[in-house]
Amino acid sequence: MDQQLTTEQGDTITFEVRGIGPPLVFIPGAGSFRAIDPTVPPTAKLVATHGVTTVVYDRIGLGESTGSAPVTLAKEISILRAILKHVGGSAALCGHSSGSAIALYAATVGLPVTGLALWEVPLIGPSIEVQSWAADFIELLDASDHAGAVDQFTKDMPPNYQAELRASPIWDLMIANAQSMRADAEALAWFHSAPLQTLIGGLTMPLLTMVGESTFEVMNRATDAIVRAVPHAQQRVVPGAQHEWEVEPMVEELVKFVTAG
Numbered sequence: 001m002d003q004q005l006t007t008e009q010g011d012t013i014t015f016e017v018r019g020i021g022p023p024l025v026f027i028p029g030a031g032s033f034r035a036i037d038p039t040v041p042p043t044a045k046l047v048a049t050h051g052v053t054t055v056v057y058d059r060i061g062l063g064e065s066t067g068s069a070p071v072t073l074a075k076e077i078s079i080l081r082a083i084l085k086h087v088g089g090s091a092a093l094c095g096h097s098s099g100s101a102i103a104l105y106a107a108t109v110g111l112p113v114t115g116l117a118l119w120e121v122p123l124i125g126p127s128i129e130v131q132s133w134a135a136d137f138i139e140l141l142d143a144s145d146h147a148g149a150v151d152q153f154t155k156d157m158p159p160n161y162q163a164e165l166r167a168s169p170i171w172d173l174m175i176a177n178a179q180s181m182r183a184d185a186e187a188l189a190w191f192h193s194a195p196l197q198t199l200i201g202g203l204t205m206p207l208l209t210m211v212g213e214s215t216f217e218v219m220n221r222a223t224d225a226i227v228r229a230v231p232h233a234q235q236r237v238v239p240g241a242q243h244e245w246e247v248e249p250m251v252e253e254l255v256k257f258v259t260a261g
Helices: 040-050 073-086 098-108 127-142 146-153 159-167 169-176 178-191 196-200 217-229 247-259
Strands: 002-006 012-018 023-027 053-057 091-096 113-119 207-214 234-241
Touching: 002 073, 012 040, 012 073, 023 040, 023 073, 023 098, 040 053, 040 247, 053 073, 073 091, 073 098, 073 178, 091 098, 091 247, 098 113, 098 178, 098 196, 113 247, 127 146, 127 178, 146 169, 146 178, 159 169, 169 178, 178 196, 196 217, 207 217, 207 247, 217 234, 234 247
Parallel strands: 023 053, 023 091, 091 113, 113 207, 207 234
Antiparallel strands: 002 012, 012 053
16 A cells, blocks of 8 residues: 655655565665656565565655656655655665665665665766766756756766667656656765765665666676675676566575664
8 A cells, every 4th residue: 555755855756565464665766656667666566565664655756756856866765764764774775776875875875775776876977077967967957848857967978878769658657757857876986986985985884785586787797796895785687687686586585684683
């Protein structure tokens, strides 16, 4: 059953909680929400049958969640703070794609995060290029050029992947919901703003970084960089392709991760 809460900024977040046990909050990637997400909701549903409390929510301006623009990274952190309070004060986070960058940022700014399970954090390129990419995206958003903003957001994706995205119904949804992607751009700009050891090297909670068996080379570079920056981090290759995981193997990894110790 859906639940709702209102953040300190007045945004209304719709989410579902399943299971009993240590909590795990899923943070979806850019433009994704429960009604269209083929992997996160079924994964959370199965993880919840293994002694874990799972939370899946629609981010601001997506699905059943509402809020006003601009949808900043600070607002996303406010959402997570409210959800963590709702589930008892702390939780592990599972991020998908740019949702993993949001999860990492949340942990570095002091949210009570007990563990980080990260799926395919995008490593885009040199810092100066990423800062320019994010700034151009936000400028297009502020000019209400949402189609141009989505073009900008996706311009460095592998050509075949971008072509498939453009040909799918998701593309029009991304344009309609472009304001929700600002936080992703801000999180990815932060992720590229300094050496990763400087940004995340001080994290002490368990950290698991994962990629699919068939993935883009940039994802492998990112997960290797995270492990170099956080020496205690675990690294896994999990069945999956096209930036998505396979549900049952991912359930096994997440249950082990959340319930370890």
